[in-house]
Amino acid sequence: MIEVRGVTKRYGATTVVDDVSLDVPDGGLVALIGPNGAGKSTLLSIMSRLLPADAGTVLVDGMDVTTTRSDVLARRLAILRQDAHVGSRLTVRDLVTFGRYPHSKGRYTVEDRAHVERALDFLDLQPFADRFLDELSGGQRQRAFVAMVLCQDTDHVLLDEPLNNLDLRHAVGMMRLLRRATDELGKTVVVVLHDINVASCWSDRIVAMKDGRVAHDGPPAEVVRPEVLSDVYDLDVAVHELDGQLIGTYYR
Amino acid sequence: MLVAAAWLLPALAVVSLFVGVADVRPVDLLRLDPDAWGLVAVSRGPRTAALLLAGASTAVVGTIMQMLARNRFAEPSTTGTVEFALLGLLVVTIAAPALPVAAKIVAATAFALAGTALFLAVLRRVPLRSPLVVPLVGIVLGGVVSAVATFIAYRTDLLQALGAWSTGDFSGVLAGRYETLWVAGALAVVAYVAADRFTVAGLGEAFTTNLGLDHRRTMVLGLVLVSVVSAVVVVTVGVVPFLGLVVPNVVSLLRGDDVRRTLPWVATLGAALVLACDLLGRLVRYPYEVPVGVVVGVVGSVLFLWLLLRRDTGAGRVG
Numbered sequence: 001m002i003e004v005r006g007v008t009k010r011y012g013a014t015t016v017v018d019d020v021s022l023d024v025p026d027g028g029l030v031a032l033i034g035p036n037g038a039g040k041s042t043l044l045s046i047m048s049r050l051l052p053a054d055a056g057t058v059l060v061d062g063m064d065v066t067t068t069r070s071d072v073l074a075r076r077l078a079i080l081r082q083d084a085h086v087g088s089r090l091t092v093r094d095l096v097t098f099g100r101y102p103h104s105k106g107r108y109t110v111e112d113r114a115h116v117e118r119a120l121d122f123l124d125l126q127p128f129a130d131r132f133l134d135e136l137s138g139g140q141r142q143r144a145f146v147a148m149v150l151c152q153d154t155d156h157v158l159l160d161e162p163l164n165n166l167d168l169r170h171a172v173g174m175m176r177l178l179r180r181a182t183d184e185l186g187k188t189v190v191v192v193l194h195d196i197n198v199a200s201c202w203s204d205r206i207v208a209m210k211d212g213r214v215a216h217d218g219p220p221a222e223v224v225r226p227e228v229l230s231d232v233y234d235l236d237v238a239v240h241e242l243d244g245q246l247i248g249t250y251y252r
Numbered sequence: 253m254l255v256a257a258a259w260l261l262p263a264l265a266v267v268s269l270f271v272g273v274a275d276v277r278p279v280d281l282l283r284l285d286p287d288a289w290g291l292v293a294v295s296r297g298p299r300t301a302a303l304l305l306a307g308a309s310t311a312v313v314g315t316i317m318q319m320l321a322r323n324r325f326a327e328p329s330t331t332g333t334v335e336f337a338l339l340g341l342l343v344v345t346i347a348a349p350a351l352p353v354a355a356k357i358v359a360a361t362a363f364a365l366a367g368t369a370l371f372l373a374v375l376r377r378v379p380l381r382s383p384l385v386v387p388l389v390g391i392v393l394g395g396v397v398s399a400v401a402t403f404i405a406y407r408t409d410l411l412q413a414l415g416a417w418s419t420g421d422f423s424g425v426l427a428g429r430y431e432t433l434w435v436a437g438a439l440a441v442v443a444y445v446a447a448d449r450f451t452v453a454g455l456g457e458a459f460t461t462n463l464g465l466d467h468r469r470t471m472v473l474g475l476v477l478v479s480v481v482s483a484v485v486v487v488t489v490g491v492v493p494f495l496g497l498v499v500p501n502v503v504s505l506l507r508g509d510d511v512r513r514t515l516p517w518v519a520t521l522g523a524a525l526v527l528a529c530d531l532l533g534r535l536v537r538y539p540y541e542v543p544v545g546v547v548v549g550v551v552g553s554v555l556f557l558w559l560l561l562r563r564d565t566g567a568g569r570v571g
Binding site for chain 1: 322323324448451452454455457458461462463464465466504505508509510512
């Protein structure tokens with residue numbers, strides 16, 4: 001369980017996250033949506049101790065993220081930011097293996113190796129496993145980072161726009177994978193998404209942010225509605241039911 | 253290439269024992285000639301050990317600096333570290349000329365630490381629009397410090413000493429006058445033990461924190477390693493330029509950036525390169541010597557240009 005209590009973050013005069021409280025119970029796939037600058041990424045960074053909050057607390061399984069030992073948290077919660085850096089020439093397998101660091105501190109066991117191979121299989125990365133990251137396409141690289149985070153094998157997984165750089169097939173593959181991680185492995189996944197229809201089709205719960213606050217929060221059926229989405233994005237969004245899925249249209 | 257360097261290293265080390273003005277042949281050692289053994293024990297042996305230690309540790313801290321600054325062009329002489337160490341050495345030489353070498357190293361280390369910390373602090377505040385900004389910041393910083401040092405040396409008649417410290421030279425290495433370099437060698441081993449931390453640090457602060465590692469502590473550890481090794485080398489044998497830049501980049505090109513895997517190669521290639529350059533310097537105008545700093549400067553800049561121009565292989569891609 002992740003508990004966000006009255007979290008606020010300011011940069012100068014601008015309040016990026018404004019007194020947000022949010023409970024993320026164990027299990028389930030939570031989509032964080034909202035327009036640019038709504039505070040989604042900042043909130044995710046605060047939840048994962050990458051950024052200190054100006055006010056409020058975040059508890060992960062009852063532990064305050066600002067005071068708990070970082071290596072303890074690293075076995076409970078994994079975060080992938082969208083600005084993952086690729087200047088280093090690491091092979092995909094090396095990168096994914098670092099996901100085991102919190103567990104083995106560099107002395108990797110047979111079990112760690114098995115985790116690594118499974119993560120590589122999961123993300124279709126075996127053909128590139130021994131290539132350097134700077135020799136891959138953007139999509140392959142993105143999958144390598146997600147594989148690393150999954151390899152970390154934490155109960156809570158926070159992903160900031162993991163569909164960046166992915167084509168349709170790999171975007172759907174990624175969501176199917178996150179779905180499996182929640183359904184079969186019992187993980188809790190919080191994911192920042194830009195595509196409201198992906199959020200609608202794959203998540204259990206949608207948290208819509210606007211101007212640093214949680215504007216709407218509920219299952220897709222409650223959030224994917226014309227009046228809600230139009231309010232969140234300041235844009236006319238129509239919602240249709242197609243093949244049992246709620247699809248918003250806003251393209252023209 | 254790396255494997256060749258690894259095979260070449262012991263051969264170079266042996267050759268290094270027998271090259272110099274005084275004639276020592278392998279036969280003399282086998283005949284247990286006391287003069288020959290004396291020469292090897294007092295001069296040639298220490299010189300060879302000093303070359304190996306300085307070469308390996310300088311290349312290793314080059315790698316560490318590149319991981320800390322997350323930039324391929326960062327090494328102690330492009331981050332102001334070396335210039336600050338020189339200034340420290342100059343200041344302590346003026347203030348307390350009678351101090352032993354160890355104390356001078358401590359002073360140079362203190363300056364190097366402060367200088368490298370200042371460099372990293374400036375980096376955090378400068379918008380990094382291009383990877384080239386990083387070494388530019390370091391070179392500007394180093395230039396300013398160098399100017400201050402030159403001015404002080406000029407007013408105190410120490411220009412010649414400053415010039416000598418700035419050019420790495422192993423011709424003065426004798427038993428009893430190089431042993432501090434073992435400290436540098438030991439710190440290179442420490443760097444290897446902590447190798448994973450530096451690989452992770454090279455992937456950024458968020459990445460490091462996610463894996464439960466303390467980013468600040470890794471930075472401090474790296475900073476101390478880089479500063480102490482630079483100071484020890486500068487005080488003991490002088491500046492060996494380009495080594496920390498060229499060697500890690502060549503290894504990165506061939507073997508990637510997993511520090512745990514690359515550091516032994518970095519150390520080997522660094523030692524082999526310095527040893528080869530020193531031998532060249534001993535032979536090129538025999539019986540006189542060209543300081544190794546000059547030879548490494550020439551060889552290193554050629555290698556560096558080659559690295560820069562091989563854009564298609566990704567070596568030109570920096571950052």
